[in-house]
Amino acid sequence: MTSAAWLIRGVRPYGEQAVDLLLRDGLIADAGHDLKAVDAQILDAGGLIALPGLVDLHTHLREPGREDAETVETGSRAAALGGYTAVHAMANTDPVADTAGVVEQVWRLGRDAGLVDVAPVGAVTVGLGGTRLAELGAMADSPARVRVFSDDGVCVADPALMRRALEYVKAFDGVIAQHAEEPRLTQNAQMHEGVLSARLGLAGWPSVAEEAIIARDVLLAAHVGSRLHVCHLSTRGSAAILARAKADGIPVTCEVTPHHLLLTDECVTGYDPLFKVNPPLRTAEDVDALRAGLAEGTIDAVATDHAPHAMEDKECEWAMARPGMLGLQQALSVAVEAMICTGLLDWRGLADRMSIRPARIGQLDDHGQPLETGRPANLTLIDPDARTVVTPAELASRARNTPYARRELPARVVATFLRGIPTVLDGKAQR
Numbered sequence: 278m279t280s281a282a283w284l285i286r287g288v289r290p291y292g293e294q295a296v297d298l299l300l301r302d303g304l305i306a307d308a309g310h311d312l313k314a315v316d317a318q319i320l321d322a323g324g325l326i327a328l329p330g331l332v333d334l335h336t337h338l339r340e341p342g343r344e345d346a347e348t349v350e351t352g353s354r355a356a357a358l359g360g361y362t363a364v365h366a367m368a369n370t371d372p373v374a375d376t377a378g379v380v381e382q383v384w385r386l387g388r389d390a391g392l393v394d395v396a397p398v399g400a401v402t403v404g405l406g407g408t409r410l411a412e413l414g415a416m417a418d419s420p421a422r423v424r425v426f427s428d429d430g431v432c433v434a435d436p437a438l439m440r441r442a443l444e445y446v447k448a449f450d451g452v453i454a455q456h457a458e459e460p461r462l463t464q465n466a467q468m469h470e471g472v473l474s475a476r477l478g479l480a481g482w483p484s485v486a487e488e489a490i491i492a493r494d495v496l497l498a499a500h501v502g503s504r505l506h507v508c509h510l511s512t513r514g515s516a517a518i519l520a521r522a523k524a525d526g527i528p529v530t531c532e533v534t535p536h537h538l539l540l541t542d543e544c545v546t547g548y549d550p551l552f553k554v555n556p557p558l559r560t561a562e563d564v565d566a567l568r569a570g571l572a573e574g575t576i577d578a579v580a581t582d583h584a585p586h587a588m589e590d591k592e593c594e595w596a597m598a599r600p601g602m603l604g605l606q607q608a609l610s611v612a613v614e615a616m617i618c619t620g621l622l623d624w625r626g627l628a629d630r631m632s633i634r635p636a637r638i639g640q641l642d643d644h645g646q647p648l649e650t651g652r653p654a655n656l657t658l659i660d661p662d663a664r665t666v667v668t669p670a671e672l673a674s675r676a677r678n679t680p681y682a683r684r685e686l687p688a689r690v691v692a693t694f695l696r697g698i699p700t701v702l703d704g705k706a707q708r
Contacts, residue, residue, distance in 0.1 A: 282306075283697065284314045288322035288658060290648045292624035298327065300654040303696035308650050320702075322658055325691055328628045330362025330655035331609065332635035332644050334454070334532055335429070335508060335580035337601070338364075338395070340386060341379070342371025347585040347675050349386035349395060354708075355583070355605040355673040357392040357700040360657035360690040363636065363644045364393055364583075364605075368400040369430040375400035375411035377419040384421035392700045392708055396639055399423040401442050401453060405431050410442060417449045424640045427454035429508055430555075432490055434460055439494060443503035452504040452530075452638065455494050457515070458556065462486035467596065469542040469557045477545065479595070482557050484512040491515050495522040498529055506638060507531040509582050511556040513566030520575045530638050532580035533567050535611035536602055536680060540564075544680070550591050550598030551680050554584075557600075571630060572621040578635045581608045585676030603679040606672055609659070610686035618687060643696075654697035663689035673706065 285298040297312040298305055333356065339347035349366070356364050366383050368374035374383060380397035387395020399416040403409045405428045416423040426446060433439045433455060442453050463486045468474050470481025491507055495518065498505035510516060510533045522529050536554065541561050544552040552558060570576040584601025591598055612631060616622040622630070636645025646652040666685045669677040693701040700707055 281697070282314055282317035283320060283694070283699070284312060284317040285320045285322045285658070288325050288327045290327045291628060292326045292661065298648070300694060300697040303654055305648065305650055305652050305654050308648070320692065324660065324662070325658045326624055326661050327648055328360070328624065328657050328659065329632040329645055329648060330657050330693065330695065331360045331631045332639065332641060333361055333364040333581050333583070333605065334425070334578055334635045334639055336364040336366055336583045336605065337369065337585065338366045338383070339370065339585060341382065346587045349383060350390040351673060351675045352583065352585070352605065353387060353390045353392040353395065354706050357693050357706055358673050358690060359606040360609050360659065360693055361393050361605065362655040362657070362693065362695050363396060363641050365396045365398050365425055365639055367398050367429050368427060369405060373400050373404050374398070375403050377412060377415040380416050380421040380423050381419050392706065393695065394641065394644070396641060397421045397423055398454065399426045401426045401428045401433050402438065407431065407434055407438065410438070410445065413442070413445050413451070414448070417451060424449070424451050425454055425506070426451060427456065427508065429454065429456045432456050432458040432460060436493060436497065440497050440501060443497055443501045443505065447501070447503045450504070452506050454506040454508050455490065456508050457487045457490040457494070459486045459489050468545050469559050471542065471560065473542050473545070484514055484559070487512055487556055488514040488518060491518050495527055495529055499527045503528065505529045509534050509537065509556060509580070510567060510576060511537050511559050511563065513563050516566050516570040516575060520570065523575060530577045532578040533571055533576050534582045535579060535604055535608045537567055538564065538571070538615040539611050540680060548595045550593065550595055551602070551678055551682070553595060553598050553600050554602050555600035568615060568619070568621055571616065577630065577638065579608065579612050579631050580635065581605050585674050586678050587676065591678045601678065603672065603674055603676060605674070607667060607679065607681050607686060609690060610665070610688050611681070613688040614686060654694055656694050657690055658692040660689045660691050663687070665689050
């Protein structure tokens with residue numbers, strides 16, 4: 278299944294008028310009706326929707342160091358099955374991706390897997406320790422060409438250090454992606470702080486812990502004139518702060534996860550660690566505000582925060598469980614349920630939030646491109662009418678910690694093409 282030419286018949290780009298797409302030599306060679314190509318393999322795509330290949334700004338692939346939970350190859354397979362053609366691999370590996378050598382290792386592992394483009398995210402500070410800047414320039418100059426830097430998993434809490442990081446990356450138009458959490462407000466926190474946390478007897482994680490850091494960093498970004506990206510927004514207050522920042526012309530972007538668009542803190546009632554995540558699931562009012570922010574464009578992107586964990590890190594009592602959820606394979610379906618089925622976005626809007634803007638933020642020039650002649654042939658084909666029950670044992674990830682187990686979700690990825698070569702065909706990975 279590695280033909281240099283594919284003729285996709287009767288597909289509907291962005292859910293609109295059906296056309297034929299000819300993919301050749303890594304590009305969309307032609308788009309029109311009744312196309313002919315004697316050397317091309319034919320894919321009948323009647324009823325399917327084509328979108329630019331999805332781009333994830335926030336993926337944990339765990340390699341090197343925690344290959345028991347995930348590897349670059351297994352995570353890439355899950356990504357391709359979810360419709361992704363590029364993912365950004367976060368830096369909290371072991372060793373931490375804080376040097377040119379480690380980010381190059383991750384980049385080469387992604388290239389060898391060949392299922393999606395893996396763009397390593399470099400750490401902001403050495404060892405994620407929050408005291409000294411990592412080798413930002415060396416990582417930017419490496420073959421991995423790192424442009425996004427984050428200590429995700431921990432917050433860059435020192436404002437002076439955050440300012441220096443923002444200043445440093447201006448030299449190569451980099452972006453600092455902040456995990457917004459004031460650590461002094463979240464010590465021993467287990468879930469969203471509110472009436473439910475009090476009833477369940479779990480230490481609360483207040484919304485202001487996120488919002489205070491976002492407000493501080495927005496002001497720092499404005500002062501420095503550098504690019505800030507806010508990871509996994511979870512509160513209505515955060516959305517309001519960022520709306521004001523954008524109105525003021527501050528160079529800030531932000532993302533929301535699929536699970537924060539769909540799930541609420543009510544899921545924690547049964548103390549199931551599958552629903553323990555960082556930041557925590559919030560209230561229905563927060564979910565509504567995040568959906569509205571994404572629909573309006575205040576929130577730029579849907580990013581999975583795909584966080585696989587080994588079984589022993591999740592199948593334990595709530596307080597001991599590691600935070601995090603799988604996201605790659607179900608992200609599109611969850612976004613469809615939260616945004617398209619509710620009428621808040623159309624397919625073009627979803628492509629903008631899950632492909633075009635993420636590619637622009639991460640500076641992946643070959644991704645997030647329009648489905649037009651001459652553009653890179655990175656695309657995904659979706660059956661919008663399919664409904665699938667999530668079965669953890671059938672997931673491509675090495676981990677099984679999905680919060681969507683036994684849940685029926687809409688839409689299904691049928692095929693994914695990376696530079697014109699199918700990495701997924703008929704819903705099955707090709708490598």
